[in-house]
Amino acid sequence: YLAELKKLKDEPSITADGHHVEVVANIGNLHDAIGAKKNGAEGVGLYRTEFLYMGRIGLPSEEEQYEAYKAVAETFGARPVVIRTLDIGGDKELPYLDVPEEMNPFLGYRAIRLCLDQPGIFKTQLRAILRASVHGNVKLMYPMIATLTELRQANQLLTEVKQELDASGIPYNPKMEVGMMVEVPAAAMIADQLAKEVDFFSIGTNDLVQYTLAADRMNERVSYLAQPFHPAVLRLIRMVIRAAHSQGKWAGMCGEMAGNLTAIPLLLGLGLDEFSMSTSSVLPARALIHKLNRTALQSLAEQALELGTAEEIMAFVKRNVPEIA
Ligand code: PEP
Ligand code: MG
Numbered sequence: 001y002l003a004e005l006k007k008l009k010d011e012p013s014i015t016a017d018g019h020h021v022e023v024v025a026n027i028g029n030l031h032d033a034i035g036a037k038k039n040g041a042e043g044v045g046l047y048r049t050e051f052l053y054m055g056r057i058g059l060p061s062e063e064e065q066y067e068a069y070k071a072v073a074e075t076f077g078a079r080p081v082v083i084r085t086l087d088i089g090g091d092k093e094l095p096y097l098d099v100p101e102e103m104n105p106f107l108g109y110r111a112i113r114l115c116l117d118q119p120g121i122f123k124t125q126l127r128a129i130l131r132a133s134v135h136g137n138v139k140l141m142y143p144m145i146a147t148l149t150e151l152r153q154a155n156q157l158l159t160e161v162k163q164e165l166d167a168s169g170i171p172y173n174p175k176m177e178v179g180m181m182v183e184v185p186a187a188a189m190i191a192d193q194l195a196k197e198v199d200f201f202s203i204g205t206n207d208l209v210q211y212t213l214a215a216d217r218m219n220e221r222v223s224y225l226a227q228p229f230h231p232a233v234l235r236l237i238r239m240v241i242r243a244a245h246s247q248g249k250w251a252g253m254c255g256e257m258a259g260n261l262t263a264i265p266l267l268l269g270l271g272l273d274e275f276s277m278s279t280s281s282v283l284p285a286r287a288l289i290h291k292l293n294r295t296a297l298q299s300l301a302e303q304a305l306e307l308g309t310a311e312e313i314m315a316f317v318k319r320n321v322p323e324i325a
Pocket of ligand 2: 206
């Protein structure tokens with residue numbers, strides 16, 4: 001089995017019936033990036049940049065960020081590296097930002113909300129990412145978008161930063177793709193509108209599940225509601241993928257669900273284009289994808305989404321997809 005996995009490393013991820021998907025990794029730093037590449041990741045689907053901001057006494061400078069993003073972009077060469085802008089707040093705090101404590105941090109001042117409110121911090125990061133975009137195949141992604149207005153405001157700041165770089169003659173890739181995470185149910189519900197104004201979606205199921213089921217992902221007493229296979233979650237995922245495709249855009253997933261071997265057949269059947277996961281899941285996921293027939297999984301996924309509970313859906317998939325075992 002290990003020899004089989006090793007062989008897969010240098011081949012593209014193609015289903016048994018010839019459909020190509022990307023299997024990429026979630027990383028937090030250069031060390032993770034190197035490990036991900038060694039272990040068969042075809043790129044990075046989620047670079048969590050907040051780790052650059054944590055465990056220190058002040059904000060990282062533009063130069064420091066640029067060097068960090070450049071190093072990861074160069075590690076992957078022509079392969080995609082999706083850099084997510086700062087997602088602080090929720091369970092991750094920055095003492096030096098002096099944000100008042102909140103009753104419901106996961107529903108509070110976090111991620112894009114904080115960045116739009118403190119555009120100085122955000123624009124510094126956008127500049128660093130744009131500058132790094134000439135060193136590889138960099139894509140930019142906003143976290144926690146809930147409204148079309150937030151997306152437009154973020155893009156407006158990005159346009160300003162590009163103009164500033166132009167004025168100083170600093171190079172960047174003007175065609176860098178710009179996408180957003182879909183991790184708030186409101187965004188999934190208006191994915192058709194959002195899809196017109198992004199280059200791609202990446203579904204963040206860790207948050208999408210907690211917000212859809214109204215169950216804090218850190219609270220063990222309600223952990224039974226952490227159900228990525230809940231039909232409501234799966235229907236939202238279907239909406240997002242359909243909306244992207246109807247605008248000719250691609251849809252990925254960077255929540256834990258993307259690396260779940262029972263979820264992969266369903267997600268393939270729903271048409272997901274990119275699967276981003278922990279490095280340790282990459283080769284097993286690629287091995288499974290090689291054995292699956294996407295066309296057959298389309299009707300399986302449609303049937304699964306008519307079932308009433310997560311348990312029924314998981315049992316149905318396991319029963320009908322023997323390749324999982
Ligand atoms: C997610 O919410 O699914 C996600 C990938 O982002 P994070 O886990 O960093 O919130
Ligand atoms: Mg998230």
